[in-house]
Amino acid sequence: MSKAPLPIPIAGILFDKDGTLLDYAKSWVPVNYEVARIASRDDADLGATLLRAGGMDPQTGFVAADSLLAAGNTAEIAQGMVEAGAPWTREALTDALDDLFSRSAAYAVPVTDLSALFATLRTRGYKLGVASSDNEASIRRTAERFGFAECLDYVAGYDSGYGVKPEPGMVHGFCATTGLIPDQVVVVGDNNHDMHMGRNAGAGLTVAVLTGTGSRQSLAAASDHCLADITELLALLDRHPPAARGDDHLTLDGTS
Incomplete structure (x- = not known):
């Protein structure tokens, strides 16, 4: 009797910028x-x-x-x-x-100490990237200003040649750069363009945050989890190992 396959571990995190890393x-x-x-x-x-x-x-x-x-x-x-x-x-x-x-x-105003957050994620072994509808130069200036540029494996703006959201190209570019497969990637963003990009690319998880323009209601259908902000991401990764998409859109306090 064959055993069910084990879930593929999450190994990479691809962040949106505005409304996700930055307070919109x-x-x-x-x-x-x-x-x-x-x-x-x-x-x-x-x-x-x-x-x-x-x-x-x-x-x-x-x-x-x-x-x-x-x-x-x-x-x-x-x-x-x-x-x-x-x-x-x-x-x-x-x-x-x-x-x-x-x-x-x-x-720009960050949601949290981005340098500390990215350093912690890097220490845990995650490959890290930013994919934004802003231009690439703006993303890189933001990363330099807030001290996490050296933690990034990948940067993609709308003008970087990977296509635009909600197309899957930015996720696929992240995978090509890092050697990961989409199942190993978490896409984190504040609007449905981010969530749909993740779904279209076959990302392992789509995680929405409420520091942008979206609401829990507007983001529910396309996100696997909805967090107040990115400071809850570490706990999510600890408490929720990789799982199939569509897992009731739980928040960390267990509410839907």
């Missing part, structure tokens, strides 16, 4: 107002229209889950703004926003 509201709401100012060429009324088109309330700063500003890459945001009336070409606005986003790394 503190880091990106001010940047979104600057996006609107640039895209509208200082037309306040048009700027408000562009923010609404991107999924952000111009009065409250609330950003809707999985909206353009929450989950889109720079080129997608630029395209959406142009379609909503921004007086730019898509290409020129993409360049302007990429420059803004790279500079904005200097003002």
Whole structure:
């Protein structure tokens, strides 16, 4: 009588950046107002229209889950703004926003001490990467600023040649770089583009966090676990060994 195969151990963690490593509201709401100012060429009324088109309330700063500003890459945001009336070409606005986003790394607010977290994960033997809809230069500046660049095995932005979320390419690139297979990888993110990327790639686990624009309800269907933030990840890895996807979306306190 044959035995059931043992689960494949988790060996790599691929993080989203904004809303996952960085607090989205503190880091990106001010940047979104600057996006609107640039895209509208200082037309306040048009700027408000562009923010609404991107999924952000111009009065409250609330950003809707999985909206353009929450989950889109720079080129997608630029395209959406142009379609909503921004007086730019898509290409020129993409360049302007990429420059803004790279500079904005200097003002980002981390969710926790990222240097300590990544050092701990590295000590435990995990391969580590960041896959973001931001540009690669911005990711690298963020990693350098918060002291975890040397812990990274892999960095992928929308412009790195691995495709864009929710396509599986960034996960497959991580696997190719580290020698892992998707079953060994945890994808951690704050919106459904991240979760769907993980599922599309066949990742071992998809883990959602609530430091971005998503809610427990909006993230439930595509995530295996939903955490308050990345500080709960170590305990999750300790308490929940690799398992099949779709395990009731448990939080660490056992609630669904």
